[in-house]
Amino acid sequence: MKFLFVFLALLLSSAGLAVAQSPLRVLVRDERTKTALPGVTVAIPSLGLGAATDADGRATLPDVPAGPQQVQVGSIGYETRILTFTLPQAGDAPALVELEPSSLELQGVVVEATRTGSRIEDVPVRIEVLGPEELAEKSSMRPANIAMLLTEASGIQPQFTSANSGSVAFRIQGLDGRYTQLLRDGFPLYGGFSQGLSLVQIAPLDLRQVEIIKGASSALYGGDAIAGLVNLVSKAPTETPELNVLLNQTQKGGRDLTAFYTGRTGQLGLTLLATQNTQQARDVSGDDFTDLPQVQATTVNPRLFYYISDSTTLYAGLNATVETRAGGYRPALDNPATAGYTERNRSDRYSTQLRLDTHLGQKRVLTVKNSVSSFTRRIEAGSSYFAGRQLSTYSEASLLVPLGTHRAVLGGNVLTDDFRETAAVAAAGARDYQYQTYGLFAQDDWRVLENLTLQAGLRTDYQRPYGLFVLPRFSALYKAGEHVSLRAGGGFGYKAPTIFSSATEQQAYVNVQPLDVQGLRAETSRGLNADVTLRGRLDELNISLNQAVFYTRLDHTLIPDAAQLATGITEFRNAASPVTARGLETNLRLGVEGLQFFTAYTFTDTKQTYDQSQPAQLPFVSRHRLVLTTVYEQEKSFRLGLEGTYNGPQYLGEGTRQGRGFWLLGVLGEKIFAPHFSVVLNVENFLDVRQTRFEPVVLGTPAAPTFRPLYAPLDGIVGNMALKITL
Structure with a gap:
């Protein structure tokens, strides 16, 4: 017992x-x-x-x-x-x-553009991430689009492309905007015809972060990524529902109403962005032509998430943007009976996104995604008319396979791009094209040693009608200690020719001839990048210094034929010799308690060798560019920011004429009155720098004007007040 x-x-x-x-x-x-x-x-x-x-x-x-x-x-x-x-x-x-993020917020950030889902400090590729605070600040300044966000990013130069539509392109490493691929959550939605207005039609309120890779990235995502890529990463549903509302008014007739909702209940999650943006036409310079176009834009972007299980997530999204823009001779714009030049744009952008992520065990992840995008635009520029529709699709399947010290990604994709002009224009010589691209890609991040990671990638694309492209890519990351890391890499790229570029956008596609597909070759590139990063802490001061150098060689560049250009006709051909872009970029970030300071200097030397009658320096590229940002913040109380950018003189493509160097300075203050309520006061360009103060932009008569190339803003000083509400 x-x-x-x-x-x-x-x-x-x-x-x-x-x-x-x-x-x-x-x-x-x-x-x-x-x-x-x-x-x-x-x-x-x-x-x-x-x-x-x-x-x-x-x-x-x-x-x-x-x-x-x-x-x-x-x-x-x-x-x-x-x-x-x-x-x-x-x-x-x-x-x-x-x-709570620490002072050096870029550490620990998980990036998506490289496909491996790694933290930024472990990726061999140099990636810059614009995080939540920068996005919140810029959405208070320009709620309607991300143009301001990229304007003040290091190493990226804005190029104003139209005095009448307010469109803007961005140059990475001195190369035209058509060589930068713009992604939304890994989907290429803004290429070709739809690229012209993309940056001024993307609202930032629903973005979690923006990832920027500079240098050849075609091995990751295919064509269009010769200069680099920008990946816009959206916010995901949160367990606690949240509604953000932003009301904004400028002193020059701009008004924005933006709302974003996120929430999750059980297996279902939802994010919803809705925006309404208006801008009154304004003649700032007093020459009777608009410096700010009239704009009416509406965007709706719902995304529905279905969490099938702990290991499988499916989401479907829809983006719809309808916009009208009008500019030109103010009297004719206000009264159609008055004679004078006007430019009117109507664009309709619709895109769908479908993505499935499922964990297969042993940390393997299968991702399948598809998007369909339709972009229609009509341009009436004086007596000229251009209209067309671009229908594109993107389908991809990839498998992430972590295996010991390796993180490999294998996959394939199919991309179609179909552009059609309207029947009325087609009779005069349509500039239609129909492209299909079939790609296979593989990438491996190999952690050879605790402090050494190598990345090798290879993409093979068959592009119809331009043929087969094999695109290798290699990068290495070496951590020389706790505070020092070095990266170096390079890769190949290509781009299928189209008529859509910053230059043809400036002329509203007037007198642009169809491409001779049989006689043209795709543009190809080779590029190298290297950088060193120093991070440390001196008492209470956090310090981060990055020094980068870059080189890109672009062959078979698509350029207008000089003989035809002299007669007013733009007909493209391949350049007989290359374009080169080289330079260096220095970034310094300091942080102590609530004070953050950031400065970036970029030297860019881009040269052409195919036209000895013109200066070797490529037009619309500032050799010297400086960005300065200082932000002081008392958490949950207020924020004060000072920002400045210097753009050096740039060659304008008209003989040896150069534009002037100029500073753009701005100040922003935000007062948080309660956990759910804050007010923002912002003044941009308070020195009132305008190109029209340097020289007349509009020449000729109101009925038949000509426009000088743009290199500086036209709107001058702009102040705005924003009300932010979080529920």
């Missing part, structure tokens, strides 16, 4: 211990953006237990003893938190933990 009682006591004790142990479930988010954080360490040091959060920011520690437990939650780039949880937890819902 004695042994029986001992056995029963041990059995009950074991049962009690089993009951006393339960799992700890945690969901980790960024405190500011409310987005899930993968790769965060969740540990109970006293028990030797630990786990890392998955792609949805969730981690589970099994078999934790009952009672209070001290849990440590931390990640590079975020302040570590030590919390006490009492187990067992009530219900199955995970405990919510929000981490």
Whole structure:
């Protein structure tokens, strides 16, 4: 009997211990953006237990003893938190933990543009990330589009392409905007015909971050990425529903109403962006021609998420933007009966996105995605008329395979691009094209040593009608210590010819001839990039310094035939010799408590060798560009920012004439009155720099004007007041 009682006591004790142990479930988010954080360490040091959060920011520690437990939650780039949880937890819902970004916020950021889902400090490719704070600031300044966001980014130069439509393009490493690929969550939605107005039609309020890769990136995403790529990453649904509303008014007749909702209930999640933007036509210079066009734009972007299981997520999205723009001779714009030149744009942009992510075990992830995009635009420029529709599709399947020290991505994609002019114009010689691209790609990030990572990639595209392209890419990351890292890499690129560029946008496609597909070759490139980054801390001062150099050689460049151009006709041909772009970029970031300082200097030397009668320097490229930004913030109280950019003189493509160098200075203040309410006051270009103060932009008569090339803004000083509400 004695042994029986001992056995029963041990059995009950074991049962009690089993009951006393339960799992700890945690969901980790960024405190500011409310987005899930993968790769965060969740540990109970006293028990030797630990786990890392998955792609949805969730981690589970099994078999934790009952009672209070001290849990440590931390990640590079975020302040570590030590919390006490009492187990067992009530219900199955995970405990919510929000981490505050540390001063060097770019550390710990997970980037998507390289396809591997790695943290930015572990990626061999040099990537710049514009994070939540920069996006919030720029959305307060220009809620209607991301043009201001990229204008003040380092190494990116804006190019104003139309005095009448207000369109703007961006040059990376001195190359034309058509060589930069613009992505939305990895979908190429803004190429070809739809590229002309894309940057001034994308609202930033629903963006989580913007990723910029400079240099040849065609091996990652195919053509159009010769100079680099910009990936816009959208916000995902959050466990706690949230509604952001932004109301904005400028003193020059601009008005914006923007709202963004995010939330998740059970297996369903939703994000919804809705914007209404208007701008009154304004003649700032007093020459009777508009310097700010009349704009009416509406955008709706819903995305529905279905969390099929913990390992599988499906989402479907729709983007619809309808916009009208009008500019030109003000009296004719106000009264159609008055004679005078006007330019009127009507554009309709519709795109769908469908994406499935499923974890197959052993950290393998299968991603399947598809998009369909329709872009229609009609341009009436004086007596000329241009209209067409671009229908494009993109389908891709890829598999992420982590294996030991390797993170490999394999996949394939099909892209179609079909442009058709209207029947009325087609009779005079349509500039239609129909392209199909079939691609296979592979990429491997190999962590050779603890401090050495190599990345090798290869893409093979068959592009109809321009043939086969093999695009290798190689990068290396070496961490020379805790505070020093070096990157170097290079790759090949290509672009199929189209008539759509910054130059043809400036002339509203008037007298632009169809391409001779049989007689043209695709543009190809080879590029090299290298940089060194120093990070450290001196007492309370955080320091980050990055020095980069770059070189790109562009062959078979698509250029207008000089003989035809002299007669007013633009007919494209391949250049007989290359274009080269080389330079250096220096970025310095300092942070202490609530004060942040950033400066970036870029030297760009772009040259052509095919036309000895013109200067070697390419037009519309400033050799010297400087960006200065200072922000002081008292958390949950106020923010004050000062920004300045210097654009050096640039050759304008008219003999040896150069535009003047100029400074653009701005100041922004934001006062937070309550957790859900803040007011922003902003003044851009308070020196009132305008090209029309340097020289007349409009020449000729109101009925038959000619326009000088643009290199500086026309709108001058612009002040705005924004009201931000978070519910």
